[in-house]
Amino acid sequence: MYCFRMKMMVSGWAGRLARPSRHQFSHLTSRLITKDAAARHLTAGPQHQHHICAKALYTAHPPLTSPAASRGLVFGGKVLREPARCLHTGEGKHDQSSSSSNACSATCESTVVRDVLEYWSRTLAAADVPEAHLAAQHIVAHVLGVTRSKVQSDGTAATTLTGKQVEEVERMMMCRLERMPLQYILREWDFHGITLKVVPPVFIPRPETEQLVELAITTLKQLEAPKPRVLEFCCGSGAISLALLHALPQVECVAVDQSRHAVRLTEANAAQLGLEERLTVVMGKVTVDARPPLPHNTYDFMVSNPPYVLRKDLMELQPEIMMYEDLRALDGGKDGLEVIKAVLHQAHHLLLPGGRLLLEVDPCHPYLLPAWLEKQNLDLKLVKIHQDFGKIGRFMEFMKNP
Numbered sequence: 001m002y003c004f005r006m007k008m009m010v011s012g013w014a015g016r017l018a019r020p021s022r023h024q025f026s027h028l029t030s031r032l033i034t035k036d037a038a039a040r041h042l043t044a045g046p047q048h049q050h051h052i053c054a055k056a057l058y059t060a061h062p063p064l065t066s067p068a069a070s071r072g073l074v075f076g077g078k079v080l081r082e083p084a085r086c087l088h089t090g091e092g093k094h095d096q097s098s099s100s101s102n103a104c105s106a107t108c109e110s111t112v113v114r115d116v117l118e119y120w121s122r123t124l125a126a127a128d129v130p131e132a133h134l135a136a137q138h139i140v141a142h143v144l145g146v147t148r149s150k151v152q153s154d155g156t157a158a159t160t161l162t163g164k165q166v167e168e169v170e171r172m173m174m175c176r177l178e179r180m181p182l183q184y185i186l187r188e189w190d191f192h193g194i195t196l197k198v199v200p201p202v203f204i205p206r207p208e209t210e211q212l213v214e215l216a217i218t219t220l221k222q223l224e225a226p227k228p229r230v231l232e233f234c235c236g237s238g239a240i241s242l243a244l245l246h247a248l249p250q251v252e253c254v255a256v257d258q259s260r261h262a263v264r265l266t267e268a269n270a271a272q273l274g275l276e277e278r279l280t281v282v283m284g285k286v287t288v289d290a291r292p293p294l295p296h297n298t299y300d301f302m303v304s305n306p307p308y309v310l311r312k313d314l315m316e317l318q319p320e321i322m323m324y325e326d327l328r329a330l331d332g333g334k335d336g337l338e339v340i341k342a343v344l345h346q347a348h349h350l351l352l353p354g355g356r357l358l359l360e361v362d363p364c365h366p367y368l369l370p371a372w373l374e375k376q377n378l379d380l381k382l383v384k385i386h387q388d389f390g391k392i393g394r395f396m397e398f399m400k401n402p
């Protein structure tokens with residue numbers, strides 16, 4: 001997860017968003033947009049009420065559940081978004097009254113990849129879709145069945161799309177115009193050497209979590225256990241557990257999530273990757289005092305990327321996240337620590353002496369958690385704070401006292 005609250009660490013929102021790094025793929029990484037943009041989005045007036053029903057556009061492969069966009073969104077008793085109005089008739093007719101719909105109703109005259117790319121990059125950019133060109137490349141590459149780098153290097157520039165491919169490109173671009181995250185449109189995403197199915201509203205794995213996996217692999221290799229037992233709380237799509245199982249053939253994992261959709265997606269991903277033999281998926285909620293029944297009483301290693309966004313920061317999330325991802329995957333309560341505290345309490349009971357726990361956290365948490373931990377009677381000590389790509393303390397490593 002990505003959220004940056006410590007303004008003293010960055011030069012404000014604009015500075016952060018302008019940073020030329022992989023974080024520029026902002027709907028993938030940075031979860032925050034400017035407050036103005038968030039307010040515009042949340043108080044969408046008539047000019048914004050052009051939501052083409054994402055569900056209608058998403059028909060080729062129905063998701064496990066309908067996208068949040070088609071349902072509206074009420075969170076903490078507050079209406080964040082009205083249900084989307086379906087203006088897409090499926091017959092190519094669109095509402096002409098909004099700028100986005102105008103963009104949608106136009107189609108590219110040419111079917112040559114070079115022109116299609118140029119047209120859709122411009123159309124997405126005109127509708128303020130972040131990383132327009134990158135998204136257009138990903139979609140065209142997906143429809144052609146080639147890598148994005150092939151499209152990027154002009155390897156397909158002169159290729160002509162078939163009628164079916166043109167339709168598919170248009171359907172996907174329309175979803176992107178509706179701010180559906182690219183990963184949900186493509187229905188798959190690469191994560192630490194594996195390809196995962198990604199289905200709304202299950203949380204999309206973020207690049208910084210690949211760093212968490214790297215740290216977990218290093219730690220697991222250092223453990224003396226010949227067949228380490230790993231427990232992951234808050235597994236989402238199964239990204240972390242499956243990446244560990246893929247990288248370390250001796251490891252066994254138990255992955256837990258409270259969301260039925262997440263559990264089903266983790267199981268589907270495990271089966272697709274042929275890793276289901278070494279993975280047990282458990283549905284249930286983790287709290288300070290309770291956890292679902294688990295297959296083992298103790299574990300060598302625990303890892304978690306729990307919900308950790310501070311409640312007040314939820315309103316600043318990008319439209320992609322607000323409209324399509326399950327906000328319960330992000331909401332860490334008032335101080336972002338609600339689930340983190342639960343995971344720490346459970347680690348106290350479940351880790352073997354000398355066992356490690358790795359957590360992905362908000363940058364304010366390395367400042368808050370040590371004082372909290374001191375006041376608890378937990379058999380855990382903070383070993384290290386690891387930095388992310390942006391040199392921000394993002395991962396916390398704990399050890400169960402030997």
Ligand SMILES: C[S@@+](CC[C@H](N)C(=O)[O-])C[C@H]1O[C@@H](n2cnc3c(N)ncnc32)[C@H](O)[C@@H]1O
Pocket residue numbers: 001203204205206209233234235236237238239240256257258259262284285286287304305306307308328329330339342
């Ligand atoms: C930020 S997502 C992380 C998903 C995945 N591990 C990843 O990194 O892509 C957090 C996940 O925690 C789950 N979750 C939230 N609160 C939980 C709780 N108290 N107990 C179990 N799962 C919880 C949500 O359903 C969501 O799938």
